[in-house]
Amino acid sequence: MKDRPTLSGDRLIYVSTHEPSLCPRQSWAAVYSTHLPTGATTRLTPTGVADFSPVLSPSGRWIAVASSGQRGWSGEVQDLNTSIYLFKSSDGSLRTSIVEHGGWPSWADESNIFFHRQSSEGWWSVYKASISTEGDAPYLISIDRITPPGFHAFTPAASSTAPGLVAVATRRPTSQFRHIEVIDLRGGSNAYLEVTRPIAPHAHHYNPFFSPDATKVAYHRCRGSQNDGNPPLLLENLKSLSPETFSLFRIDGSFPSFSPDGQRIAYVGLPGLYVVNSDGSNPHEVYSGNAFPTSWDWRRKGVIYTSHGPEFATESTGVDIISITLSEEDDQGEPFIKKLTSDGKNNAFPSPSPDGKWVVFRSGRSGHKNLYIMDAVEGESSGIYQLTAGPWTDTMCNWSPNGEWIAFASDRDNPGSGSFSIYMVHPNGTGLRRVVHSGEGGRTNHPWFSPDSKTLAFTSDFAGVSAEPISNPHHYQPYGEIFTVNIDGSNVRRLTHNSYEDGTPTWTPFFLEPADVAEALPGSARCRFDDCHWLSSGNRVDGGTNGNSC
Numbered sequence: 272m273k274d275r276p277t278l279s280g281d282r283l284i285y286v287s288t289h290e291p292s293l294c295p296r297q298s299w300a301a302v303y304s305t306h307l308p309t310g311a312t313t314r315l316t317p318t319g320v321a322d323f324s325p326v327l328s329p330s331g332r333w334i335a336v337a338s339s340g341q342r343g344w345s346g347e348v349q350d351l352n353t354s355i356y357l358f359k360s361s362d363g364s365l366r367t368s369i370v371e372h373g374g375w376p377s378w379a380d381e382s383n384i385f386f387h388r389q390s391s392e393g394w395w396s397v398y399k400a401s402i403s404t405e406g407d408a409p410y411l412i413s414i415d416r417i418t419p420p421g422f423h424a425f426t427p428a429a430s431s432t433a434p435g436l437v438a439v440a441t442r443r444p445t446s447q448f449r450h451i452e453v454i455d456l457r458g459g460s461n462a463y464l465e466v467t468r469p470i471a472p473h474a475h476h477y478n479p480f481f482s483p484d485a486t487k488v489a490y491h492r493c494r495g496s497q498n499d500g501n502p503p504l505l506l507e508n509l510k511s512l513s514p515e516t517f518s519l520f521r522i523d524g525s526f527p528s529f530s531p532d533g534q535r536i537a538y539v540g541l542p543g544l545y546v547v548n549s550d551g552s553n554p555h556e557v558y559s560g561n562a563f564p565t566s567w568d569w570r571r572k573g574v575i576y577t578s579h580g581p582e583f584a585t586e587s588t589g590v591d592i593i594s595i596t597l598s599e600e601d602d603q604g605e606p607f608i609k610k611l612t613s614d615g616k617n618n619a620f621p622s623p624s625p626d627g628k629w630v631v632f633r634s635g636r637s638g639h640k641n642l643y644i645m646d647a648v649e650g651e652s653s654g655i656y657q658l659t660a661g662p663w664t665d666t667m668c669n670w671s672p673n674g675e676w677i678a679f680a681s682d683r684d685n686p687g688s689g690s691f692s693i694y695m696v697h698p699n700g701t702g703l704r705r706v707v708h709s710g711e712g713g714r715t716n717h718p719w720f721s722p723d724s725k726t727l728a729f730t731s732d733f734a735g736v737s738a739e740p741i742s743n744p745h746h747y748q749p750y751g752e753i754f755t756v757n758i759d760g761s762n763v764r765r766l767t768h769n770s771y772e773d774g775t776p777t778w779t780p781f782f783l784e785p786a787d788v789a790e791a792l793p794g795s796a797r798c799r800f801d802d803c804h805w806l807s808s809g810n811r812v813d814g815g816t817n818g819n820s821c
Contacts, residue, residue, distance in 0.1 A: 272768040279331045288768045295710035297343050298735035315363035328378045329431040334360045335376035344735040349805050350389045357409045367408050370400050379429035387425040395423040426478050433485035449475040449802045451490045505551045506788035518785040526564030526775045533781030537565040554792040557606045570627030573597035578619035586635025589615040611650030622670045633666040640664040667717050671724040678718035693718045707756045709733045722780035728755050730774040738770035744800035746772035
């Protein structure tokens with residue numbers, strides 16, 4: 272990921288995640304300077320430290336960032352508890368912590384920086400730091416609160432050419448949507464000008480910034496279905512580590528899986544389970560209930576396994592495994608649905624054996640979420656046995672294509688902590704071993720075997736977060752990135768680099784041309800993202816940093 276570029280003469284200043292951190296669960300985000308005529312690049316962020324939201328001072332001499340410094344990341348999702356640091360744009364020297372607890376800095380001039388923080392009463396608010404950049408090192412003079420309690424305000428953008436104007440994003444109790452406003456600080460009255468609510472009251476707007484002459488305010492928002500432009504995408508082509516042999520896509524959906532012949536993709540919409548050809552054609556809903564995840568039978572054509580019921584639920588919640596047999600004569604024909612489990616004690620994450628005889632799944636029937644194997648056709652009524660057992664959670668299982676292993680996520684290292692590692696076990700219960708661990712308190716989930724059974728793809732917080740989460744729409748786990756690892760635990764590789772949640776990976780042995788695939792499902796062009804769920808319109812910001820186990 273390369274983001275937030277700013278020109279400083281013949282140098283480009285930006286944040287990038289191209290260098291790995293020194294240890295798990297630490298962000299790769301760092302500030303770099305590239306000399307455009309030669310391409311020579313200098314890292315300005317110290318090794319072992321992550322920097323977010325860099326901004327160049329009007330003179331070009333200083334860079335301000337949000338950073339946790341040497342403390343690093345501790346799993347925060349809402350408030351990263353960063354501080355504002357300043358350092359020289361030329362070489363990163365004179366690095367100084369100016370403001371404790373602050374993020375998203377924006378220079379008004381060489382002596383004033385606006386930033387946001389969550390205040391003690393719970394409201395996100397905008398503040399101004401008056402500083403001195405003269406002498407041996409910069410230092411803080413004073414901090415003033417700009418926005419009062421009563422509404423959330425964040426991601427400020429000051430104008431250096433129109434002193435006294437600050438654009439902010441707000442969440443007011445009178446609206447469920449994030450909007451852009453401009454605060455006029457001239458005259459001391461702090462007048463507020465609404466920018467987006469009169470134009471698009473029912474859409475979210477993010478991260479404002481001024482045009483160079485301060486006559487316009489720009490921002491991010493969904494373009495919507497009424498605007499001209501490229502069609503919505505079913506599959507978005509991403510940069511691959513080996514594009515000649517390995518293509519990488521992001522899908523507009525959750526829990527995708529490819530049919531054995533690679534011709535079709537199943538995915539869920541929470542609610543709804545959909546099937547679409549891999550070229551984007553013939554999309555249709557095959558199940559309207561709340562279902563997760565998806566996996567195709569290796570032998571019986573057109574059979575999909577999933578679980579019906581609420582996700583992120585307790586052991587005793589009613590969730591059952593079902594098989595969905597698609598109509599062979601007519602893709603739009605009514606599918607045949609069969610329930611395979613009978614006790615309803617949170618049975619989920621089915622994955623069939625490659626010979627088509629068995630299904631491994633997660634169940635809470637013992638009072639704990641452990642793994643079980645049952646008959647693939649008739650379900651547990653024709654045979655079931657427990658594969659793992661213990662007072663912990665074993666979940667998100669996947670059967671290897673060669674039949675030798677079952678991979679799964681487990682919190683058995685620290686039950687109930689929300690920390691998960693990837694384990695593997697033979698289908699007969701022998702050979703249990705841990706494959707990858709994301710560090711103390713870390714999350715490593717949703718393993719999926721490669722077609723040759725030699726590698727696992729998984730999602731993890733191995734690389735922390737790559738940006739301030741409050742600057743993006745809602746993501747349950749914004750630290751989620753996709754990695755691969757050899758089944759012996761070696762050669763962990765990061766595949767995705769962005770500030771959004773990437774999860775539930777899958778593979779197909781058939782090479783797909785690395786190109787975007789347009790979506791044809793009716794209604795797919797609508798804006799389906801929410802604002803941060805933990806950011807209420809009142810002053811209560813919901814607690815918790817680790818989410819729940821699925």
